[in-house]
Amino acid sequence: MSVLENLNEKQKEAVLHTQTPLLVLAGAGSGKTRVITHKITYLINEKHIPLDKILAITFTNKAAQEMKQRIKKTLSLEKEPQWISTFHSLCVKILRQEAQNIGLDKNFVIYDEEDSKKTLKDILKELNLDLETYKPEKTKSIISSIKQDMDESILEFYEFTMPHIRQIYQKYQDTLKQNNAVDFDDLLLLTVELFLKNREILHKWQSKFDYILVDEYQDTNKIQHKLLKLLTGDRTCITVVGDPQQCIYTWRGANPNNILEFEKDFPNTKIIKLEKNYRSTTQILQTANKIISNSKGKWKEKVLKLWTENKEGEKVKLAVLSTDKKESEFIARKIKDYKSQGYLYSDMTVLIRMSFLTRNIEEALLRADIPYQIIGGVKFYERAEIKDILAYLKISLNPKDTQAFKRIINLPPRGIGQKTIDKIKQYYKTDWIQAVYDAYDEFSNKVKLGLQSFLELVQYVQKYANQQPAQTAKYIYDAIDYENYLQNKYTNDWEDRVANIKELFNALQEVEKSGKTLTQFLEESSLSQAQDNLENTNTVKIMTIHASKGLEFPIVFIAGLEEGIFPSGRAFEDIEQMEEERRLFYVAVTRAKEKVYLTYAKQRSSFGNRFQETKQSRFIKEIKEELEILGKKRPPKTQKKVISDELRIGQLVSHELFGKGVIKSINDNRVTVIFEKEGEKTLKKGFLKGL
């Protein structure tokens, strides 16, 4: 049982190379996950590195989980390896242990995007600044890039149009600190700062790891690169795997230059290219190569050219539909077809560029009785009802958390409004709960009553949350009569929301059973990702292309190939962004093993009612000669079943685009068919197949 079994020469080389830092340029479907897991096994078995001295960083929690289990199984371990995680989870672990060394309370909370933006909004109001000039989204993204690049010079640029941006940034950092909170970027930044400031601690963590492996390197940002450099030190014990052509996260700081810089920062780097693809058919790969050949050709010698020994397969297909509704119905119909041909629902995925496109797809699949799962969208722990209940638990662990406090002080309505909160704030010394006590005498009896009910509840939660989180959550739910609150507030979908709460109770029950702490649970929920919820069930998965990173499916539908959607309208004026859109398309197509369907609608309804004319995505034109256009051209010779002369009235037929139908009349070469879904159409014989 060699660890090198079933690896090709290049893969073997990548597993065996440990003398110098290693950069593996691994194309889509070239078996990079395999290389990483085999390499870990090799390091343990042959190089005798203890399992817990290997650090492996993956892009998603899901990937980390799978890798852990694979290794546990391969090595017949009792427990899972503990240092396989994402960058963010790794940094949380480090920070929890070292909190006191950077003036952080170890009960710090992680602010999500919403909390961070609300914090910024509060700051803007306090500073009396215009919300238009300093849009919280914009401001947040500027602050993020400062932190991700560890470089404040970007402020000089923005100060021309946003003179107070520096002040806002300062205040934002101060506020987070006061709240005993960190944002996503802080997890990385604070860890790096800790290492830079404290040699001893750095050495401690360096010596914890004898080897470091990193996946999806093209999507790491500057500070992650820096962190790796710090952890590696002068040693050579590092392997990173990536593919610049699959970089799709520059908009949140990913820096594909990390791949180029790697050689500089890690001397004597060896480079190995994995270009043999094991996933896709020749046709799919050819189309993918065509897509990426239209990119500007940066990263010269780092660009991979994929090839495969897989069979030819079918051409990538394009279906043009009249409306968005028809588009999703087409997809549903195809799914049914393939199901009846023996494919599983779980063999198929629908990929989209923007999550609002899930709506139509979901409706069509629902109507067609096709089981599906939506990955991402509004995530579970970002739902208002979940955050409401969690805020009670959070405030009990960290009573400094302003966002949690504001969320629940008047939930359910207790007659406490802005003025009361302002007053409480004047009494703020150590934390919000204390502030409420201290300010208490200031208020009218009515407000006092409201505050009392709040304080009583919080006292209870503080007492029991840690030991019995599930029961405590239930207690909160009943105490605030939350079901009633949901019923009144959300007349349409309150039942779904109640179901979500029940789901939360279950999750908390698991926490109690598994012996995890509430803090651990809260931090996992903050760092939960779309893919984490990917069920191993026989359902069609619907997700954004970003969420599909690292996954593969036999059949892939890519919907909404329209200018403004894919590529996104925001990319129109920016060449770099357009390049990223193109890479995104490349990633989408390379998810497929056997079949790819591209679709777009000539008309799409925006918001509620109005239809808008769309324009075909530029990407389609770029690969036109690779495509089989459904419903327009004669199907290629592979489909010999085309019926020619023996058509008769009443015969069941099928059409690529319109689905199943029955022949109503025949007139020379033209046949009128009544389609199950599309109604009556007259078309040429050649387009029909017998059933």
Add this chain to the structure above:
DNA sequence: CACGTCCCTGTTTTT
């Protein structure tokens, strides 16, 4: 001073 209603706007992608 809190709370309800009306009207407006605005859609990337996410740790």
Add this chain to the structure above:
DNA sequence: CAGGGACGTG
């Protein structure tokens, strides 16, 4: 369609 801000009412 939905979330948030402005504005008027009790």
